[in-house]
Amino acid sequence: MIRSTDLDSFVCCAVCSKIIPPPPSNATFDRIREYKPFRTRYYTHRDILEIGASIQQEERERKEAEIQESIEKMKAELWSQAEQYKEDAVDKALTEATANYNAFVQDLKLKLEKEVKEVVRKAKAEMKEYMEEEQRRETEATEQRMAHKLRCALLECAKEKMQAVAEARKQEREMALSEAAMQHRKHIEQLKEESMLAEELYRKTIEQLSKGKCNEMNVALSVKQKENQIEMEKQMKELQTVHLEELEKVMITLRTAEGQVKALEQKLERMRAWKDSLETEIQATRQAFQKYIDATFPNLSPGQADFILPLRTTFEPKDIPKEAEGNDDECKRPTTESMRVTAMSKQHFK
Known part of the structure; x- marks a missing residue:
């Protein structure tokens, strides 16, 4: 089995698993030239390894060819499936696009109809507003013209009225001045007569008031004196009543205190009698006990x-x-x- 790809180190065989070192260099090979068995063994193993490597290479190529063939088959199947899916998707997309287009067209028609109706309505409304505005302007212009004419007529009437009023006031002023002069003279004479009568009446009234006031003051003084006298009598009676009540309370308190003093005196007498009896008894007891001690x-x-x-x-x-x-x-x-x-x-x- 080869240890590395550069064929520098390898084993002898699968049985011994002995590691064979790489071939010597030329200089070393010259020195060991006479060692023929080593050289023969080296080249034999190398040939075996090359054969094994070639066999492995062929097996690898065969497997790669099979894999490539399988890949090609899978590609063909996938491409056929993809084409089928593509056709189905295209049909579906066309159907959906057609439906969407029809829906879009229908919506667009409805929207356009609504917009047309809205535009027509707005145009009618604008036309109506324009007509109303024109009519209003005409009416305002007519009213302004009528108001101007009326204002001019009123100004003329006012001027005539002012002139007539001024003339009437002038005449009335002259008549009033003459009448006022006459009334002034009459009034002065009447005032003189009334002042004389008022002075006499004032003197009489002052005398009557002074007499009445004196009588009232005398009556009020007498009434006040009587009221003061009655009030003093009431206060004296109240003071006497209060004094009698307080005196009665003091007498009751005094009688109560006298009763308490008498009770205390009686109690004191009883205590004194009891003390005397106790003293007598104690003296008798001491004398008897003394006699007992003397006798015993x-x-x-x-x-x-x-x-x-x-x-x-x-x-x-x-x-x-x-x-x-x-x-x-x-x-x-x-x-x-x-x-x-x-x-x-x-x-x-x-």
């Missing part, structure tokens, strides 16, 4: 049993008034008393 422990020395009955002070309230102190002097008892309290002897405790 006669040998105790003084001071040994003071822890049993310590000295006691009686309760004296601090807030008792001085008047009550005089009444309580009779009920007082000695607060302290010297009591002999003995203690048990050490032998007895043992």
Whole structure:
């Protein structure tokens, strides 16, 4: 099997798989000229390889020819199918083109008909507008001519009217001036008479008003005095009522306070009686207990049993008034008393 395409290195055969080196160069070949078996073997293998290569080349050419023939057949079939597809596509395209052309022609006809109708309608409308505009212009021109004539006639009438009015005003002004002069004279005389009458009437009115105002002021003063007197009486009555109510409240409060004071005094008396009874009972109890100690422990020395009955002070309230102190002097008892309290002897405790 050839390893490379340049035939420089190859194997001997498929059995030994021995790699044969490339042929030696001319210089080397001269030195190994006498080694004939190597040369013979080299050329033999080379011939074998050439034969194998030629066989492979023929096989390759045959396969290529078969492949080329198959390709030609496929090309022919494809070309025939393509021609068939082409004819079908051309027929279909012609049919579609014909249908599209007919539809386009129909649409174009409809569109042209619509455009023609629209153009005719627009032309009629424009013609109508043009006729109306011409008629309007003629009417306006006629109206303007009539207005101009009427304006001229009115101007002439106005001029004549102004002249007539000016003449009439002039005549009226002259008549009015003469009449005004006469009225002025009459008015001056009338004013003089009226001024004299007004002065007399003014004096009389002033006198009457002064008298009436004096009477009104006197009446108002008397009424005001009466109202003030009535108001003062009302206020005095209200003050008396308020004073009586406050006095009644104070008396009620005073009576309530007196009742509370009496109740407190009674309570205080009861507490004093209870205190006296307690003091008496305590003194009796101490005396009895002292007698018991004296009888039970006669040998105790003084001071040994003071822890049993310590000295006691009686309760004296601090807030008792001085008047009550005089009444309580009779009920007082000695607060302290010297009591002999003995203690048990050490032998007895043992």
